[in-house]
Amino acid sequence: MTQPALKRDIGDTILAVDNISLSFGGVKALQNISFSVNEHEVFAIIGPNGAGKSSMLNCINGFYHPQEGTITFKGETRRQVRPSVAARTGIARTFQNIALFKGMSTLDNIMTGRNTKMSTNIFLQALHFGPAAKEEVEHREVVERVIDFLEIEAIRKTPVGKLPYGMQKRVELGRALAAEPDLLLLDEPMAGMNIEEKQDMCRFILDVNDEFGTTIVLIEHDMGVVMDISDRVVVLDYGRKLAEGTPDEVRGNQDVIDAYLGVAHDDAEA
Amino acid sequence: MFYREAGQFKTSYTADEAIFPILQDRFFIGAILIVAFGVIPFFIDDYWANAILIHFLVYALAALGLNILTGYCGQVSLGTGGFMAVGAYASYKLVTVFPEMNFIVVILMSGFITAAVGVFFGLPSLRIKGFYLAVATLAAQFFLVWLFNKVGWFYNYSPTGMIVSPPREVFGFLVTGPDAHPAARYLFCLSFVVVFAWAAKNLVRGRIGRNWMAIRDMDIAAELIGIRPLEAKLTAFAVSSFYIGIAGALYFSVWLGTAEPTEAFDINQSFFVLFIVIIGGLGSIMGSFMGAAFMVLLPITMKSIMVDGFGFAVGAAKHAEVMLLGSLIILFLILEPHGLARLWQILKEKLRRWPFPY
Numbered sequence: 001m002t003q004p005a006l007k008r009d010i011g012d013t014i015l016a017v018d019n020i021s022l023s024f025g026g027v028k029a030l031q032n033i034s035f036s037v038n039e040h041e042v043f044a045i046i047g048p049n050g051a052g053k054s055s056m057l058n059c060i061n062g063f064y065h066p067q068e069g070t071i072t073f074k075g076e077t078r079r080q081v082r083p084s085v086a087a088r089t090g091i092a093r094t095f096q097n098i099a100l101f102k103g104m105s106t107l108d109n110i111m112t113g114r115n116t117k118m119s120t121n122i123f124l125q126a127l128h129f130g131p132a133a134k135e136e137v138e139h140r141e142v143v144e145r146v147i148d149f150l151e152i153e154a155i156r157k158t159p160v161g162k163l164p165y166g167m168q169k170r171v172e173l174g175r176a177l178a179a180e181p182d183l184l185l186l187d188e189p190m191a192g193m194n195i196e197e198k199q200d201m202c203r204f205i206l207d208v209n210d211e212f213g214t215t216i217v218l219i220e221h222d223m224g225v226v227m228d229i230s231d232r233v234v235v236l237d238y239g240r241k242l243a244e245g246t247p248d249e250v251r252g253n254q255d256v257i258d259a260y261l262g263v264a265h266d267d268a269e270a
Numbered sequence: 271m272f273y274r275e276a277g278q279f280k281t282s283y284t285a286d287e288a289i290f291p292i293l294q295d296r297f298f299i300g301a302i303l304i305v306a307f308g309v310i311p312f313f314i315d316d317y318w319a320n321a322i323l324i325h326f327l328v329y330a331l332a333a334l335g336l337n338i339l340t341g342y343c344g345q346v347s348l349g350t351g352g353f354m355a356v357g358a359y360a361s362y363k364l365v366t367v368f369p370e371m372n373f374i375v376v377i378l379m380s381g382f383i384t385a386a387v388g389v390f391f392g393l394p395s396l397r398i399k400g401f402y403l404a405v406a407t408l409a410a411q412f413f414l415v416w417l418f419n420k421v422g423w424f425y426n427y428s429p430t431g432m433i434v435s436p437p438r439e440v441f442g443f444l445v446t447g448p449d450a451h452p453a454a455r456y457l458f459c460l461s462f463v464v465v466f467a468w469a470a471k472n473l474v475r476g477r478i479g480r481n482w483m484a485i486r487d488m489d490i491a492a493e494l495i496g497i498r499p500l501e502a503k504l505t506a507f508a509v510s511s512f513y514i515g516i517a518g519a520l521y522f523s524v525w526l527g528t529a530e531p532t533e534a535f536d537i538n539q540s541f542f543v544l545f546i547v548i549i550g551g552l553g554s555i556m557g558s559f560m561g562a563a564f565m566v567l568l569p570i571t572m573k574s575i576m577v578d579g580f581g582f583a584v585g586a587a588k589h590a591e592v593m594l595l596g597s598l599i600i601l602f603l604i605l606e607p608h609g610l611a612r613l614w615q616i617l618k619e620k621l622r623r624w625p626f627p628y
């Protein structure tokens with residue numbers, strides 16, 4: 001489907017998840033999860049539905065606050081972080097259920113991805129004067145590069161509520177990319193897409209990783225895709241970690257075969 | 271004239287982000303401004319000023335304010351009347367306590383004071399939404415009107431409880447008081463409205479406006495991409511109240527000249543401005559003007575058709591007006607939440623394609 005993993009310089013650890021536990025009332029969504037992600041890596045989290053994958057991403061970007069454990073990002077260790085702070089330190093993400101701003105155009109949605117980098121005050125903005133006008137154009141240039149990159153020039157001014165599902169997923173990726181993150185979290189970026197859309201999305205993910213060196217953590221159900229594009233994989237099941245390693249190592253792991261690949265196989269037949 | 275984008279290529283992002291990117295729109299707005307500033311002042315009389323033009327300008331400004339809060343930022347408010355009262359009483363206290371203060375400064379300061387009050391009453395929006403927020407702002411409405419009735423300091427202990435706007439000049443022309451020329455009063459209000467409509471457009475097309483709309487469309491996602499809900503909501507309350515405060519100050523000092531809180535600023539004011547925003551179009555600057563024109567002209571038109579034309583009683587015309595308004599609001603809410611502004615957009619879209627169906 002796509003090229004095998006690319007030859008990039010994998011760097012040191014950029015994200016270390018250390019003994020994270022998260023529960024909702026009685027539901028233990030995550031239990032003592034640890035793994036680390038290296039700079040410039042494409043790292044996949046897989047596991048059956050309800051395994052705690054989305055919860056893991058939510059902990060990383062501060063939407064959920066784990067009861068135990070720490071997360072170290074770019075050398076800074078913390079357990080609980082506010083989402084807006086996580087965004088400012090270079091973490092961007094997309095969501096399992098698209099979370100775009102439906103009433104706004106593609107362009108404006110992607111521009112919101114730049115908000116943490118814009119700073120002119122409200123008075124200058126009201127006058128659209130000097131620095132405010134200049135700032136707007138500078139960030140528009142970055143956003144136009146993202147739009148070019150994702151090949152969505154034609155829908156620049158369309159309200160995103162009117163776009164088909166696959167396109168919305170692409171715009172959401174655009175909004176995350178506009179933030180020029182160091183770490184990009186993608187929650188099922190290809191769910192519900194047809195083959196062609198999936199191929200495009202894979203190409204974009206690999207290109208982002210390749211051209212900008214962005215570290216990517218993604219959740220994906222399609223095993224073919226995961227094996228193709230990720231450098232390493234962690235497998236979750238019922239909130240516990242089953243395995244971690246390269247796609248080949250994980251594929252050979254008996255626990256994983258029992259718990260997950262069997263499930264995926266059933267899915268594929270259904 | 272042909273309404274086309276064709277041939278008008280934009281060679282820079284600055285040009286593409288202009289307020290009116292299409293040439294014909296610029297002609298249209300230019301023509302309106304020329305008539306508004308250059309023609310109307312020569313023909314205006316007291317009736318036109320009070321019944322139509324200043325009436326329209328004041329409510330257009332208040333609607334701009336409410337539209338910023340409700341249409342752009344998604345925070346419902348029923349406190350508009352109360353905030354207009356804050357602007358009015360602020361301007362009254364400023365002119366009476368500091369008689370030397372430049373009257374333009376008085377109006378602007380009234381706006382800033384209202385903005386501060388608005389931020390205070392906007393604090394609950396950080397915790398509650400929708401219906402509950404509407405109730406909280408309703409409480410603000412009643413509290414503020416009660417306060418201006420109750421505390422003598424606000425009306426300088428005048429025995430009637432009324433406030434009266436003393437005569438004030440701007441650039442040598444009287445703009446308040448019974449001797450002010452209608453043209454001067456009209457131009458004074460018009461200048462504020464034009465400047466602040468332009469500023470509102472600048473805000474909503476920039477970072478702050480996008481943050482407001484992001485909060486409106488999906489507040490959780492907005493927070494997750496780094497927008498601070500506190501900052502976005504409170505700036506919306508501040509800017510909105512600033513506009514409404516200035517509208518209230520003009521309403522009292524330039525338009526009515528006298529005011530008394532229970533009547534001039536009651537809950538009906540809040541609804542009137544809300545109806546303007548709904549009919550004109552939630553989340554549209556242009557819509558605020560269209561809605562205000564509609565709501566100001568509707569009773570006058572109804573009266574001249576039904577009473578003067580067909581000889582109905584004044585009461586019957588009033589009832590018909592209320593019924594018509596009610597039905598229109600329901601229709602707009604269900605069918606076209608973006609109001610007259612969207613209908614205008616659709617018409618322009620058709621014009622752009624004309625004579626081809628697609």
Ligand SMILES: Nc1ncnc2c1ncn2[C@@H]1O[C@H](COP(=O)(O)OP(=O)(O)O)[C@@H](O)[C@H]1O
Nearest residue numbers: 024027029047048049050051052053054055056
């Ligand atoms: N906000 C929440 N409130 C209560 N339970 C939750 C919440 N989010 C996730 N869970 C629970 O945590 C478990 C893991 O969910 P999730 O992380 O969404 O799994 P996955 O993304 O792997 O399908 C599930 O049992 C789910 O019901």
Ligand SMILES: [Mg+2]
Nearest residue numbers: 053054055096
């Ligand atoms: Mg999930």
